[in-house]
Amino acid sequence: AQSVTQLDSQVPVFEEAPVELRCNYSSSVSVYLFWYVQYPNQGLQLLLKYLSGSTLVKGINGFEAEFNKSQTSFHLRKPSVHISDTAEYFCAVTNSGNTPLVFGKGTRLSVIA
């Protein structure tokens, strides 16, 4: 079965600094990878996804992620964070269009003024 590891449970960062949230997945023949953001007491909002094609994926709110097959990673990056980026971020994986997403444990990003 697929699994996802988010190595950092919490990441504090100063406003306007760059950030990288790490995600590693268990290897499979084919994978579809996702990053979601969750604000308190809300559902999930899709930031970006990798299905195929270019390994550098650009998403909403200035986020991007790079699919690295050799390292089985899909790290999320943003060059300059804002206070409003403070939230919980989840990496998720599936290996087909018919199976559910498997989520990592989440990374709490705290942006400090």
Next chain:
Amino acid sequence: GAVVSQHPSRVICKSGTSVKIECRSLDFQATTMFWYRQFPKQSLMLMATSNEGSKATYEQGVEKDKFLINHASLTLSTLTVTSAHPEDSSFYICSAREQGNGELFFGEGSRLTVL
């Protein structure tokens, strides 16, 4: 983009009562819906996969008689927590897969508090 609506967003009930949570795909048809449960400060754990017109597939450790799932149409799936107890208090999130292209959309979640 497509919208998935969950209702109610918050519910408080007494121990021993049953609570129904609805998940609707508003502008697309969803042959498959997934129900997740999220404890405070934790990740989403898949509870069950709901397929329209057939029985739900439950994950290991999830009591199918406690968490009744019905997917009666291509736009509606319901989760009923029967005889709720305080330990059932949680955030329940549904997601729906759009028929055809497989895009997955999430509802806003339903917070259940059992007193």
